[in-house]
Amino acid sequence: MREAMIVNRENLINVILAGLLLAVPFAANAFGEPFYITLATRVAILALAATGLNLALGLGGLVSFGHAAFFGLGGYVAGILASHGFSGEPLLFGFSGTNQMWVIWPVAVILAGLVGLAIGAISLRTSGVYFIMITLAFAQMVYYFAVSWPAYGGEDGLSILVRNQFPGVMTMRPMSFFLICYVVLLVSVGLFALIRASRFGSALQATRQNEVRVATVGIQPYRIRLTAFVISAMMTGLAGALFADLNRFVSPSMLSWHMSGELIVLIILGGTGRLFGPLAGAALYVAFEYALGGITERWQFFLGLILLLVVLFARGGLLGLLAGRARHG
């Protein structure tokens, strides 16, 4: 009975969160403050990236400290395809890039999935601290590759001159681009919910809770985890492609380990394993960044302090605070 009540409360808060994210840009538009539309777009994209990670980390208990690799990869796909599309130089097999998001997205998703498969296949042979460090190391490998490969800007990054196109939408208008990101976020959160409720999702959560039992009933934990890791990488890669389009710029900083850390932070701030945890966390994070950044140049110090206090004393995150304890262990 009580459980049902909590679930309803969480659902209610989820609806409010999603509604708020939609309302902010419209209000900003009405008051002529387009900057807030960009902030809301940033929240939506970071939430999408963290939703991807939440699949591996929240449901599967796989603490990947290397998801920046997939995020940056998605970003570079958008940047590189757009730059070839602009210059007309052939990229591969006579294909010379494109500025169409509906081509860029699948390429980003598939590439992130393939790299996720390679990294996951090796990393998932280990667990615990090893897994954390190895995912971190692989992400650094991709980072150093991007820094030392001069063809696409190296350390300086790569600009996207004109935001990529989506059929029937003026993507250069902040509001239109926000709506694209918002819809992609909602679809992905829906996908997350479907996966969580599916047989596969149950098996994935079971591998987190008790690996031996899962193996005993005849399911291979390794395969389940690898599948989850790959889907997780794909979602984060898609977010990266959108993020590059938001900033119209992609650089190795999207691949840096700070980015991986931030993605984990978003999930923890919001509430691990929760459907809207990443959105709550991303909203909170961007709000902190903006509010603290307005008060002091040293906002990172205070961000660190707040994060430390949350980890030490408030483990459920924002949704844990608002909607009670998580339903699952």
Add this chain to the structure above:
Amino acid sequence: MTFALALEQLLNGLQLGVMLFLMAAGLTLIFGVMGLINLAHGSLYMVGAFACAVVAAWTGSFWIGLVASLACAAAAGAVVELLVIRRLYDRDHLDQVLATFALILMFSEGTRWLFGSFPLYLDIPPLLQGAVPLPGGAEYPVYRLAIIAAGAAVAFGLYMLISRTRLGMRIRAGESDREMIGALGVDIRTLYTVVFALGAALAGLAGALVGALQSVQVGMGEPVLILAFVVIVIGGIGSIKGALLGALLVGVTDTMGRFLLPKILALFVPPAQAGMIGGAAASMLIYIVMALILAVKPRGLFPAAHA
């Protein structure tokens, strides 16, 4: 390519390896005894470097600065352990990663607050300036040789500490059974603080030694931290012997890869392209080595008994 040049690069690789060992030894010790993954270890490296640079600038003596770096890093480590880290021993690795990630943000921004964004510089002490001739005709800086010697001395000292002293005995006991040595009356909380401070001091020493080769700046610890992670993953987390071998392997592989790969490629492709591809491949080489080792031995070369 001459023999002298190759020898010089090999020594550079050894020097990098020795420095990585100082970092990795602390990390692996802290993990082995307390089961804690400490991302903020790179911040302690930075603290050591800043302490050395500031004190050396005040007093005019590198050596007083070196002592200060050990003292400051150990003190910072002890304070952090008492305030934050000891609350994390019973938590899962995710909480440890996040809390120590938060500490990095605070250390980095705090240091920038105190010292500004401009790098500090640290001069090599007069005693160790100059170069010595190498067989083959090249010269090699004395200071880098001194780092290699210092690292070897620390490795030996650490070995003696752990295998021959009472503190070392307790550390080994802590690695194999935490509850039992607590039950036997050893003050385990103090032991943890001491081990953490010891690891911090080693990181601070590495920072101070390297500070005289590079500029001392915020964020200097992070690339080293990640290399040190690669080292302990290769060596086996919790194993000091593994940390030593892993550090030398990573140091030499990285340096020789950057030196040799472009040259080898130049035999097959035009020089400009060889430089570009070789450079990019060399930057990935140690991670590839790590992946290969893990494919064969998922728990590293010298897996610790538990963990």
